[in-house]
Amino acid sequence: xxxxxxxxxxxxxxxFLSSAVxxxxxxxxxxxxxxxxxxxxxxxxxxxxxxxxxxxxxxxMYIVFSHPRIxxxxxxxxxxxxxxxNEEALKMYKRTYTKLSSPQRQKVLEYVTQIEWGDSFVYDVxxxxxxxMLGDPVYGGNNHEAGWKWLNFQGGQPRxxxxxx
Amino acid sequence: xxxxxxxGSGAGGSPIxxxxxxxxxxxVVLEKGENYTESDFNKDEIGVTRRDMFTxxxxxxxxxxxxxxxxxxxxxxxxxxxxxxxxxGSLVGGSSNLMSGYFHRLKPNDFKLKSVYGEIKxxxxxxxxxxxxxxxxxxDKVEKVVGVSGKIVKHKQQEPRSSADFPYPELQxxxxxxxxxxxxxxxxxxxxxxxxxxxxxxxxxxNGCYYSNFCGxxxxxxxxxxxxxxxxxxxxxxxxxxxxxxYKLESNDKKVTRAYYYTSHGIRHSxxxxxxxxxxxxxxxxxLLLNSKNKYFPNGLANSSGELGKNLIFSAGxxxxxxxxxxxxxxxxQEELMQVGVFFNRSLQEWYDYKDKGKKYKGGxxxxxxxxxxxxxxxxxxxxxxxxxxLWGDALKDKLHKRLTTSRMLTFEVFNDWLPTDKCFxxxxxxxxxxxxxxxxxxxxxxxxxxxxxxxxxxxxxxxxLEKLGCEEISYDISAAPPPNLxxxxxxxxxxxxxSVLDKNCKAHDLDNLYVSDASFMPTGxxxxxxxxxxxxxxxxADVIKAxxx
Numbered sequence: 001x002x003x004x005x006x007x008x009x010x011x012x013x014x015x016f017l018s019s020a021v022x023x024x025x026x027x028x029x030x031x032x033x034x035x036x037x038x039x040x041x042x043x044x045x046x047x048x049x050x051x052x053x054x055x056x057x058x059x060x061m062y063i064v065f066s067h068p069r070i071x072x073x074x075x076x077x078x079x080x081x082x083x084x085x086n087e088e089a090l091k092m093y094k095r096t097y098t099k100l101s102s103p104q105r106q107k108v109l110e111y112v113t114q115i116e117w118g119d120s121f122v123y124d125v126x127x128x129x130x131x132x133m134l135g136d137p138v139y140g141g142n143n144h145e146a147g148w149k150w151l152n153f154q155g156g157q158p159r160x161x162x163x164x165x
Numbered sequence: 166x167x168x169x170x171x172x173g174s175g176a177g178g179s180p181i182x183x184x185x186x187x188x189x190x191x192x193v194v195l196e197k198g199e200n201y202t203e204s205d206f207n208k209d210e211i212g213v214t215r216r217d218m219f220t221x222x223x224x225x226x227x228x229x230x231x232x233x234x235x236x237x238x239x240x241x242x243x244x245x246x247x248x249x250x251x252x253x254g255s256l257v258g259g260s261s262n263l264m265s266g267y268f269h270r271l272k273p274n275d276f277k278l279k280s281v282y283g284e285i286k287x288x289x290x291x292x293x294x295x296x297x298x299x300x301x302x303x304x305d306k307v308e309k310v311v312g313v314s315g316k317i318v319k320h321k322q323q324e325p326r327s328s329a330d331f332p333y334p335e336l337q338x339x340x341x342x343x344x345x346x347x348x349x350x351x352x353x354x355x356x357x358x359x360x361x362x363x364x365x366x367x368x369x370x371x372n373g374c375y376y377s378n379f380c381g382x383x384x385x386x387x388x389x390x391x392x393x394x395x396x397x398x399x400x401x402x403x404x405x406x407x408x409x410x411x412y413k414l415e416s417n418d419k420k421v422t423r424a425y426y427y428t429s430h431g432i433r434h435s436x437x438x439x440x441x442x443x444x445x446x447x448x449x450x451x452x453l454l455l456n457s458k459n460k461y462f463p464n465g466l467a468n469s470s471g472e473l474g475k476n477l478i479f480s481a482g483x484x485x486x487x488x489x490x491x492x493x494x495x496x497x498x499q500e501e502l503m504q505v506g507v508f509f510n511r512s513l514q515e516w517y518d519y520k521d522k523g524k525k526y527k528g529g530x531x532x533x534x535x536x537x538x539x540x541x542x543x544x545x546x547x548x549x550x551x552x553x554x555x556l557w558g559d560a561l562k563d564k565l566h567k568r569l570t571t572s573r574m575l576t577f578e579v580f581n582d583w584l585p586t587d588k589c590f591x592x593x594x595x596x597x598x599x600x601x602x603x604x605x606x607x608x609x610x611x612x613x614x615x616x617x618x619x620x621x622x623x624x625x626x627x628x629x630x631l632e633k634l635g636c637e638e639i640s641y642d643i644s645a646a647p648p649p650n651l652x653x654x655x656x657x658x659x660x661x662x663x664x665s666v667l668d669k670n671c672k673a674h675d676l677d678n679l680y681v682s683d684a685s686f687m688p689t690g691x692x693x694x695x696x697x698x699x700x701x702x703x704x705x706x707a708d709v710i711k712a713x714x715x
Binding site: 114 | 210540545
């Protein structure tokens with residue numbers, strides 16, 4: 001992980017990303033996933049070009065979940081979105097999102113983005129994914145400005161010397 | 166004891182600090198935010214515009230917002246829960262650090278709106294107690310001391326000036342600007358180069374603009390932008406105390422005696438001075454006075470008139486846009502279009518005053534500029550298809566690449582008067598407290614229908630330029646949504662102490678030593694961004710205070 005976590009408190013908050021989400025169907029346990037696993041796979045599904053450009057976006061989510069300027073409401077929505085997405089995956093294919101084939105995952109995305117929460121959730125995931133891909137490289141994504149170069153973007157000067165965490 | 170204590174260090178406070186400190190008076194400035202210098206500013210899109218590094222977190226400091234309908238009912242929003250953010254910049258120099266610096270003066274008729282255009286039903290329009298001629302020398306002073314660049318061209322709305330031209334030449338413009346000029350000539354529109362509070366060359370001990378590509382919303386790393394900090398506070402020895410949130414002014418029946426402030430850790434301090442100047446930006450200045458009620462002023466300090474907080478105004482209008490696409494341009498034009506860093510810098514004031522269907526209207530200003538360079542924001546505007554479905558994968562990749570590398574959006578911003586009304590005012594909520602334990606400000610919002618009518622007229626005229634330029638996807642949006650960075654009123658000035666909070670010199674009618682020098686004084690706002698007028702009026706007040714202290 002490339003992020004410098006600033007305190008035990010933020011570490012614990014960020015720890016939620018890798019803690020288990022229990023997925024229930026009525027009263028039976030159907031599966032277990034972690035937010036970081038699900039969001040990492042979503043990033044690949046939503047914008048595979050990032051990987052082709054050599055950009056890793058998933059570790060930026062540790063910054064998002066520990067950032068004091070991102071509200072608890074927004075973080076909770078992301079966590080809930082992971083749970084709901086997986087519940088839809090279970091309903092459709094009896095497996096968690098990360099264990100589905102690529103075409104199956106696309107079907108899940110197509111389905112949930114037609115629902116209000118799903119549209120908002122996928123939009124939010126993309127929002128932070130593009131922050132990682134197209135924000136200043138100081139945040140750990142946008143490897144060697146590959147995202148900027150892809151869009152012929154020159155950035156602004158001076159660049160930040162450190163991330164605003 | 167200080168001679169002068171200034172609360173808030175932005176465009177309203179910094180000219181007074183500059184003038185009085187340089188005249189040898191003992192001046193202290195209390196600023197809630199931190200101090201930054203040119204070397205601290207950078208172009209971090211995430212930190213500056215997405216994590217709002219220069220404004221307070223809404224879970225610590227927020228507003229309550231009541232949005233009124235014409236029938237008097239309203240919807241209440243909690244700023245934290247809704248994310249509705251009215252903070253503009255808590256740092257030394259205030260939001261003048263983050264402005265784009267579009268500098269237009271008010272025009273003579275803006276000082277006598279009621280006399281010239283008549284009453285408008287449901288609006289509290291009044292004439293100002295001063296005239297354009299009273300303020301003109303100070304507009305001129307701002308040009309020279311803060312630094313304004315531009316070029317005076319003859320046009321029918323040009324206001325009288327004591328200097329022939331601006332002291333600094335125009336900033337460099339994008340190649341597409343000349344297409345705009347041709348289009349305007351064909352439409353018989355009089356365009357003007359937009360004056361900017363940005364030095365186009367080194368001067369005043371500051372560096373000229375280096376065309377960073379990121380101006381508005383960002384701090385300036387060269388000092389070219391005429392923020393109150395770069396232009397004034399760094400040029401005087403006024404004492405600046407940061408991390409000082411003033412929550413109460415103490416008074417007797419005639420004078421303010423002490424300003425109390427908290428640090429971010431809740432430590433309480435106070436300052437005594439002969440004269441107090443309040444310049445915390447319109448909403449917060451009214452809030453502080455309302456929160457400073459005492460036995461002499463039970464309805465809020467300086468509020469014997471009952472007018473404190475009333476007639477809050479914003480800038481009415483909205484925005485529009487059109488897209489230049491490579492398919493319609495030669496290769497040379499494509500290259501010109503994609504030049505970044507340099508400015509577009511064109512404005513139309515053709516309809517600052519107009520007649521429609523035989524009726525005389527006060528109109529406004531339209532500034533043209535390219536879509537902001539913020540990349541993540543531009544990308545996120547493209548993630549839906551025309552049917553409102555989210556895109557991803559190859560479809561999104563192809564769209565993004567094409568849109569961002571072979572087209573560019575030209576936008577316009579309409580500024581017209583936000584008419585003052587009874588339903589637009591500042592209050593405080595005694596039950597909702599900020600992190601300091603102080604009642605938060607309540608922003609009551611209402612946009613008069615007349616504002617929309619004028620905005621529509623201006624937008625429709627502006628769209629014709631985009632059409633003439635061959636832009637695609639032309640659209641505009643005129644609404645009653647208040648721009649949080651263009652706020653004024655709440656302590657209107659006037660000659661009648663029963664109908665205004667401040668006298669014509671912006672001294673409280675009720676108190677001998679309290680001045681309000683941000684945009685709170687404005688009874689009507691004119692149809693331009695406020696900063697130049699705030700600066701000019703603050704220099705005017707500085708002269709009054711100087712005379713009082715001598």
